[in-house]
């Protein structure tokens with residue numbers, strides 16, 4: 001049989017950027033004591049990614065795990081993600097050196113939707129704990145599009161404040177909160193958001209990422225204001241492309257990896273948002289207010 005020289009490419013796979021590819025890590029930076037930022041050249045991802053989308057990162061010999069895109073440099077084709085060391089796969093990632101190879105699939109999922117007009121008021125961006133990566137990308141994106149952005153940034157302690165300098169460079173106002181009061185106000189990113197709202201509540205939208213307990217408190221706070229809230233959810237993911245069903249939100253059927261991870265908070269009412277999540281085996285676990293998305 002004559003081999004067919006023209007191999008047909010699967011347009012669906014190409015269109016959604018689902019083909020995995022292996023790339024050398026270009027640069028690694030320690031950004032907090034437990035978080036490193038990794039940059040790679042991945043032109044297709046850099047060209048099409050929007051804030052809130054994520055990549056599946058394959059760490060050879062360990063696992064493939066979801067990571068939010070924390071920045072892109074479109075002109076150079078550079079993509080960045082920032083990983084906290086919390087378990088086996090992220091510890092292996094932290095041991096890697098510049099030039100080592102990792103796999104990437106993406107950009108995956110749906111990102112934040114920005115208000116069309118910049119005249120309807122500033123954007124309120126809220127980042128708690130390890131929620132800074134997609135919010136840093138969203139802040140830079142929104143500022144580039146002409147939006148005024150106010151940020152509420154929270155962490156357990158001063159040294160864990162992730163991307164503080166980036167937020168302070170980009171946003172018009174930043175309120176910091178730490179659980180131990182070592183920087184900013186003593187409290188959480190939701191307390192910092194409440195401060196912004198007390199000063200002037202005329203925001204066009206609120207974009208948030210962080211532990212699910214924090215996101216539910218924020219949704220409760222914003223229920224007193226006519227401000228649309230979008231949250232980026234973290235659920236255990238295996239395929240990252242809507243095939244395995246592992247990340248489904250209960251009683252709703254929505255897949256966090258495909259229809260999310262960013263959701264309009266209104267859609268999450270009547271679901272297990274803030275109540276339950278699943279572990280790697282699919283077992284349901286309760287979420288409480290102290291739940292941390294990337295405890296270490």
Ligand SMILES: Cc1cc2nc3c(=O)[nH]c(=O)nc-3n(C[C@H](O)[C@H](O)[C@H](O)COP(=O)(O)OP(=O)(O)OC[C@H]3O[C@@H](n4cnc5c(N)ncnc54)[C@H](O)[C@@H]3O)c2cc1C
Pocket residue numbers: 054063064065066067068069081082083084085086087088089090091130133134233234235236237238261279280293294
């Ligand atoms: C859409 C999305 C975006 C994310 N973005 C970031 C980010 O920007 N920075 C960051 O540090 N972390 C991010 N995470 C969390 C990150 O994927 C986990 O911390 C990582 O997978 C832990 O792997 P591990 O083997 O080191 O830890 P493990 O010991 O296996 O697990 C530690 C914790 O991570 C969770 N986790 C483990 N594997 C997965 C998985 N496949 N999917 C989801 N959660 C998992 C576990 O439920 C547990 O709570 C994101 C998760 C999701 C779903």
Ligand code: FES
Pocket residue numbers: 236237238239240241242243244245246247248255256257258
């Ligand atoms: S991780 Fe497989 S459907 Fe979402």
